[in-house]
Amino acid sequence: MTKSKGLEQTAKFRVAKVGGIDETTVDVGPGVTVLTGRNATNRTSFLRSIMGVMGSDDVSLKGDATEGQVELTLDGDRYTRTLSRTNGTVTTGGDPYLDDPELADLFAFLLESNEARRAVARGADLRELIMRPVDTEAIQAEIRECEREKERIDEELADLEDLKGELPELEKRRSQLDAKIEDKREELAAKEADIESLDADVDETREEKRELETRLDDLRDKRAELERVRSDIDLQQESIESLTSERRELEDELADLPETPMGDHDELEDEIARLRDRKDRLESEVSDLQDVIQFNEDLLDGGDRSIADVLEDGKGSVTDDLVDDTVVCWTCGSEVSTERVSDTLDQLREVRQEKLDTIRTLESELEELKEKQRHHRKRQQRRETAERKLDDLENELDRREETLADLREERTRLSDDIDDLESEVEALEAEEFGEVLDLHKEANQLEFELGRLESDLDDVADRIGTIEDRLAEEDALRVEREELSEELTNLRTRIDRIEEQSVEQFNEHMDAVLDRLGYANLERIWIERVEREVREGRRKVERTAFELHVVRSTDSGATYEDTVDHLSESEREVTGLVFGLAGYLVHEVYETVPFMLLDSLEAIDPPRLADLVDYIADYPRFLVVALLPEDAQALDDDYTRITDI
Numbered sequence: 001m002t003k004s005k006g007l008e009q010t011a012k013f014r015v016a017k018v019g020g021i022d023e024t025t026v027d028v029g030p031g032v033t034v035l036t037g038r039n040a041t042n043r044t045s046f047l048r049s050i051m052g053v054m055g056s057d058d059v060s061l062k063g064d065a066t067e068g069q070v071e072l073t074l075d076g077d078r079y080t081r082t083l084s085r086t087n088g089t090v091t092t093g094g095d096p097y098l099d100d101p102e103l104a105d106l107f108a109f110l111l112e113s114n115e116a117r118r119a120v121a122r123g124a125d126l127r128e129l130i131m132r133p134v135d136t137e138a139i140q141a142e143i144r145e146c147e148r149e150k151e152r153i154d155e156e157l158a159d160l161e162d163l164k165g166e167l168p169e170l171e172k173r174r175s176q177l178d179a180k181i182e183d184k185r186e187e188l189a190a191k192e193a194d195i196e197s198l199d200a201d202v203d204e205t206r207e208e209k210r211e212l213e214t215r216l217d218d219l220r221d222k223r224a225e226l227e228r229v230r231s232d233i234d235l236q237q238e239s240i241e242s243l244t245s246e247r248r249e250l251e252d253e254l255a256d257l258p259e260t261p262m263g264d265h266d267e268l269e270d271e272i273a274r275l276r277d278r279k280d281r282l283e284s285e286v287s288d289l290q291d292v293i294q295f296n297e298d299l300l301d302g303g304d305r306s307i308a309d310v311l312e313d314g315k316g317s318v319t320d321d322l323v324d325d326t327v328v329c330w331t332c333g334s335e336v337s338t339e340r341v342s343d344t345l346d347q348l349r350e351v352r353q354e355k356l357d358t359i360r361t362l363e364s365e366l367e368e369l370k371e372k373q374r375h376h377r378k379r380q381q382r383r384e385t386a387e388r389k390l391d392d393l394e395n396e397l398d399r400r401e402e403t404l405a406d407l408r409e410e411r412t413r414l415s416d417d418i419d420d421l422e423s424e425v426e427a428l429e430a431e432e433f434g435e436v437l438d439l440h441k442e443a444n445q446l447e448f449e450l451g452r453l454e455s456d457l458d459d460v461a462d463r464i465g466t467i468e469d470r471l472a473e474e475d476a477l478r479v480e481r482e483e484l485s486e487e488l489t490n491l492r493t494r495i496d497r498i499e500e501q502s503v504e505q506f507n508e509h510m511d512a513v514l515d516r517l518g519y520a521n522l523e524r525i526w527i528e529r530v531e532r533e534v535r536e537g538r539r540k541v542e543r544t545a546f547e548l549h550v551v552r553s554t555d556s557g558a559t560y561e562d563t564v565d566h567l568s569e570s571e572r573e574v575t576g577l578v579f580g581l582a583g584y585l586v587h588e589v590y591e592t593v594p595f596m597l598l599d600s601l602e603a604i605d606p607p608r609l610a611d612l613v614d615y616i617a618d619y620p621r622f623l624v625v626a627l628l629p630e631d632a633q634a635l636d637d638d639y640t641r642i643t644d645i
Contacts, residue, residue: 009075011594011622017068018052018083019045019060019298024645032613032623032639036632039338042645043626044111044301047597050624051109053081054595055098058105058113060294061090072097074594103133104593107583108620112600113297113349116583117576120564122353126527126546130502130583136495143491150484153477160474163467170464177457184453188446195439212425212440219421220444224451226414229407236404243397250390257383268373272366279362282355289352296345300338368539498586499544503527506582513578513615517608523559524551525567525575548575569603574612581616596620601627606634 011028015021020042035043052059053070061068061083068083080094098104106129110117116129425441507526514522525548532545550562567575577598584590596616601609609631617623625635632641 012073013046013049013053014071015046015049015069017062017065018049018070019062020301021045021049021062021645026642026645028622028624028642029640030621032617032625032636034632034635034639034641035624035626035645036629036641036643037645038628040301042301044599045298046645047109047111047599047624047626050595050597051101051104052083052092053079053094053096054104054109054593055081055096055101056105056109057092057101058109058294059083059092060298061085063298069094098592103587103589104595106132107580107587107589108593108595109597110577110580111597113293114580116580117573118349120548120567120576120579121572122350123564124353126548126579127499127502127529127544130546130586131495131498133587134495134498139491139494143488146484146488146491150481150488153481153484156477157474157481160471160477163470167464167467170460170467174457174460174464177453177460181450181453181457184446184450188443188450191439191443191446195443215421215425216440216444219418219425220448222414222418222421223448226411226418227448227452229411229414233404233407233411236400236407240397240400240404243393243400247390247393247397250386250393253386254383254390257379257386259380259383265373265376268369268376272369272373275362275366275369279359279366282359282362286352286355286359289348289355293345293348293352296341296348300341499529499546502582502586503529503546505585506579509581509585509615510575510578513574513612516611516615517574519568519571521552521554522550522571523553525549525571526551570605570608573601573603574608577612577616581619584619590620594621596623597625598623599626601625602631606631610634610636 010030013026013028014024015026016023020040024042024046026046035046037043048056048059049070050072053072059070059081066085070081072079074097079097081092081096082094084091084093106114106116112118115124118124119126119129510525514525528547528549530545530547531542533540533542548564550564550567551559552562553559564572584596596619598613598616604612609627613623613625613635627635
């Protein structure tokens with residue numbers, strides 16, 4: 001895939017007091033720009049100036065300066081990076097191009113010390129480098145959140161299925177109640193007609209009739225109240241049974257949640273604090289090492305002239321020393337070869353990498369301890385919550401037991417009142433009123449039964465309405481569940497896709513580059529994605545790894561697998577650059593970072609270097625390459641050359 005270069009504006013840089021640069025302005029046009037010159041001509045200092053204004057911290061202030069600045073004007077916008085020295089400490093500020101330079105530092109700024117570029121030669125973890133910019137913890141958190149939401153929807157859908165099963169029985173119950181109510185109304189109407197007919201023939205006083213009717217009304221009311229109390233008693237008993245069952249579950253849960261001793265919490269806190277202190281010390285040491293490495297790199301590049309001038313001491317110009325491949329040691333003042341200084345820098349970089357590896361191991365152990373600490377706290381919180389719920393349940397049970405006792409007393413009182421009323425009604429009965437009184441009693445009972453049936457019908461209708469309202473949500477829930485399933489699939493495969501694309505990009509571009517460069521008997525260099533058991537803190541877990549394979553051929557044409565250690569320096573450099581390019585493409589760095597930077601390419605012979613630059617030039621908007629004059633001669637004459645910085 002080739003990035004479109006729709007924007008054609010020139011990038012204008014103004015640099016002051018950065019690296020070995022006193023002050024300069026440089027225009028960089030789209031495409032390939034070659035910084036050509038001998039050592040100590042500030043080529044690397046300018047590349048690091050570009051990195052600085054883009055947002056990278058891998059930039060240094062001139063040794064004799066207290067303030068420095070890089071300014072970039074691009075596409076009509078202005079970006080700045082300032083450096084200030086206070087009490088020996090350099091701080092950065094300004095408004096750089098990038099908020100987060102991690103991707104650029106790893107895969108766009110491919111200078112000699114670039115971690116991705118050096119990964120092949122140092123046998124580093126290729127997979128870790130490619131995946132470092134990916135926030136896997138955030139992805140896992142998203143997965144857990146989606147899983148919880150999907151589980152909630154599944155539970156709701158399962159509830160809806162259960163509700164669907166209720167509907168046929170509820171509809172049947174409603175039909176039965178409608179029929180019973182109709183029958184009961186007809187029976188009551190017939191009974192009231194009999195009463196009216198009988199009333200016309202019965203000669204009784206108004207006062208006797210009113211008294212009888214009053215007693216019958218009271219009797220009906222008391223029976224209705226008694227039925228209500230009985231229903232309340234049933235509800236309270238069901239609630240007590242449910243609460244008792246919940247209490248048993250909480251008691252069982254508490255039994256399974258032993259309280260963590262405070263000593264265990266304190267030990268975890270102490271161990272976490274110890275590991276943090278060690279990690280902080282290592283990070284400080286890495287920072288110091290980086291300062292030493294950066295200083296010496298600038299010295300080799302001719303960056304810090306003030307110290308070099310002090311160390312000359314009549315031994316000839318430092319520029320002459322550099323041309324003769326020697327420098328003056330800033331610690332003892334003696335002349336040493338640049339190769340020896342470079343070897344020492346490599347050793348320092350290895351020490352820094354070892355400390356970085358130790359830091360990552362400590363981070364893993366810290367995360368494991370923090371997870372254990374979170375587990376203890378979560379278990380303690382669950383225990384406290386269960387204990388609080390248990391207290392609430394005990395109080396609720398006591399309240400309901402009291403309510404049940406009151407209801408039972410009320411039931412007894414109402415039963416006694418009904419017995420008294422029935423006795424009064426019987427006492428008022430005269431032989432001539434017996435039939436009409438019986439009819440009134442029967443009508444009274446029919447009205448009571450009719451009221452219960454109508455109440456039951458209302459309950460059934462309400463339940464059907466509630467279920468139908470819930471079922472109306474089903475389609476929306478299923479759509480939401482489908483969307484969550486797709487999101488989960490995307491999240492779960494995101495890491496795999498990045499790994500697969502990284503391997504594909506590397507293998508594809510490595511094949512194409514080797515085909516162009518034509519190394520003798522080097523058939524193929526490729527990455528295989530494998531599962532490997534690794535130690536993570538104190539545990540062994542399965543992790544994906546990238547294995548680098550080298551395939552060579554004999555004079556007879558037979559192929560065999562070789563080792564990375566047997567790659568020539570040129571082959572290693574090319575492989576490292578292609579690995580950096582693969583990360584650049586997989587993470588689509590070209591979308592946010594317009595520059596790719598290259599230097600220290602002397603190990604690659606000029607013709608092959610020209611082909612490699614031509615190949616890489618298809619991808620970034622601006623490709624800036626620092627080369628010695630003899631190497632630059634092999635590159636396309638159409639490329640822009642800058643010889644004075």
